[in-house]
Amino acid sequence: MGLHSIRGQWCFLSGAADGLGNAIARELAAQGMNLVLFDVQEGKxxxxxxxxxxxxxxxxxxxxxxxxxxxAAGAVAGAVRQVGAPRALIHDAAVLTPRPFRAWTFDGWRRELDIILQGAFVLAKGVWEPMFAQGHGSIVFISSGSALRGFSLEAAYTPAKHGQEGLMKVLSIEGAEFNIAVxxxxxxxxxxxxxxWGHYTPDMQQRMIPPSRLAPAFAYFAALDAGHATGLRFDAFQVSEAIMLPRHGAPL
Ligand SMILES: NC(=O)c1ccc[n+]([C@@H]2O[C@H](COP(=O)([O-])OP(=O)(O)OC[C@H]3O[C@@H](n4cnc5c(N)ncnc54)[C@H](O)[C@@H]3O)[C@@H](O)[C@H]2O)c1
Known part of the structure; x- marks a missing residue:
């Protein structure tokens, strides 16, 4: 069973203005995908x-x-009205505010969860019935090492990323019979x-790679049906490397 075609299909992508989301948008467009780009940075x-x-x-x-x-619910409903059911939803938007637990306020903590975890719920909810009606779709939440481990100063980001993994597991089970990969x-x-730039140690900054290196993986994720892969936690770097290998040749 081949991957679903993405050329001429729509992807709803959050966090498209900067960073990884921006690189994903460029890659998907280069592969012929149409995009709805959700972001708080209007000009960008x-x-x-x-x-x-x-x-x-x-x-x-x-x-x-x-x-x-x-x-957020209004934005996704408006996008569905305008372009119909998307082939893919990629929720990339996030913020990471490094702050000791004693310095967090409830409102600040809640805002970070609302962008990452509530955002995943609201965006997925907005495309769920339309994907069900069209008989296919692929939903991807962008995860992090913080979804499996705890890190100091991440009292909001870490639980939000853990929560996205849990939501993915539930939706992947419920979506399987409707051919929605999650x-x-x-x-x-x-x-x-x-x-x-704001929070990595000098050592990690030495190891940073451009987000465009991961972007090819997202064209693959956007093309998935539930029969191909669902309920998984992919490593986008490894998937991209595997995709690029035939194009660039194996490293010596
Ligand atoms: N940077 C890393 O090394 C790293 C590591 C692991 C996981 N991640 C994950 O990768 C994804 C992309 O991260 P990045 O490094 O490109 O981040 P980034 O800060 O460069 O980009 C995040 C994007 O989300 C948007 N955004 C933030 N708040 C928003 C809001 N309230 N509403 C709508 N949009 C909003 C921003 O405007 C921006 O375009 C995130 O989910 C992040 O958690 C990043």
């Missing part, structure tokens, strides 16, 4: 949409603060992105 996401349109695909910028559940993808390497 509009500029990106303009650039992608020059590649011959359709790209719609949607300025939205994903921490606000009703705005997976997470950890980066597999520290990325050279705005998120990392």
């Amino acid at each position: 996401v509009a500029a990106l949409a303009g650039e992608l349109q020059t590649l011959g695909v359709q790209a719609l910028p949607v300025a939205v603060d994903l921490a606000d559940a009703s705005s 997976n997470t993808a950890t980066t597999g390497a520290p990325l050279d992105t705005p998120m990392s």
